Amino acid sequence: MNDTNPSLAIHTAVALFTIRERLEFLCLDQGRLPMAVLEAGEGLEASARRALGVATGIEDVFLEQLYTFDGGRDGPQATVAYYALAPCEQLPISRPGVGWADPADAATRLHNDHRIIVQRACERLAGKLEYAPIAYQFLAERFTLGELQAVYEIIGRQALDKRNFRRRIQASAHLVETHDVRRNGCHRPARLYRLRDTQPMIARSPVRP
Amino acid sequence: MNDTNPSLAIHTAVALFTIRERLEFLCLDQGRLPMAVLEAGEGLEASARRALGVATGIEDVFLEQLYTFDGGRDGPQATVAYYALAPCEQLPISRPGVGWADPADAATRLHNDHRIIVQRACERLAGKLEYAPIAYQFLAERFTLGELQAVYEIIGRQALDKRNFRRRIQASAHLVETHDVRRNGCHRPARLYRLRDTQPMIARSPVRP
DNA sequence: TAGGGTTGGTGTATGAATGACACAAACCCA
């Protein structure tokens, strides 16, 4: 029942992204992303979550399938890659062998096959930013428009006009204004917003690849 | 070396679409899409092409990975789904057990897991139509603007204004005008166009899922 | 060979969305 033939296996791999000043991904010291071997009776997404849980202790994050790569050198093999997004506050990861890296450094930090995963994930992130509410996955439940704009600027790699950005966001109607503000420094406090709770959360196959 | 344990397998499945008046997909009489079991040393895309070749005899078509599904009842299993596009002229398929079906009838023609593949493929097709030059995959090398518009209307499921459509297409600069026309019926002949040959052909992971 | 039927091909005017741009408000700190 338990087939352990190493030449035939389905792997899952996860690129977990967060934003702390810059966009960063979670990287194991061996130059790999968190991975798992798919077990009997286990779903692919469950396997990916398990991989992430083993490496980091967290499992409750946004997770979406990215692409499936063939690793077939010795036998029929496939690696189903996922990407995950989480706000950095939720990530008290301080385990040995686990760290963060800049996607631009992926080439030096990761083995080839995993480098491609990170690169593709960045591309999809930037593309999807424009039409899907994924930016919110990097933020806490309540956030300021300034924080949201920073996410868009970091992922989209370009500065945005504050007024035009706010107009665009308000028009998308994803947000609701709360009655609270956040005092964050020696300046005017910022109003807090949250995602409209009727927001259907999407974690499906891309419609627009 | 040759592992034939049926409880651990990687499958590929292909939904081949074409347009003949309507959008249609290729459907085997057993209510399945063309499939293959990934072999040792075989790439995923190669496996999908093989599946299509076995069922139809053709292999040289646009093919893109769609999504990977887990079929894990008895063991670790995965089905990597692809979708393929081809002009109907290239498809002289008249084999027993192979036919065409309307995606709207997929529910009655296909088993559940394959129905989802067709449905997702239709969604991606419609989404991708707007920003990627996939419509040309349904046309011969040279085609008229009327034919191209028909493809857009069928996949996008809405009628388009002729003049606005033409302006949009001309603006995209994907096309070059040829010096020939096609006489097609009892009306004015239509100018023939072809894809600009410097067009980088994309068959990659979706950037915008 | 003339006229009717059919599809191919073209321009303009209006409203909507986008992009550029500057200044006062609120807070903290010195």
Added chain:
DNA sequence: TGGGTTTGTGTCATTCATACACCAACCCTA
């Protein structure tokens, strides 16, 4: 109390999207 910093707001110009009508070229039939 004044300087520094981020929040928050409106307008104008340009571009983009939409709606819309007629002649051209061909084939077929009478």
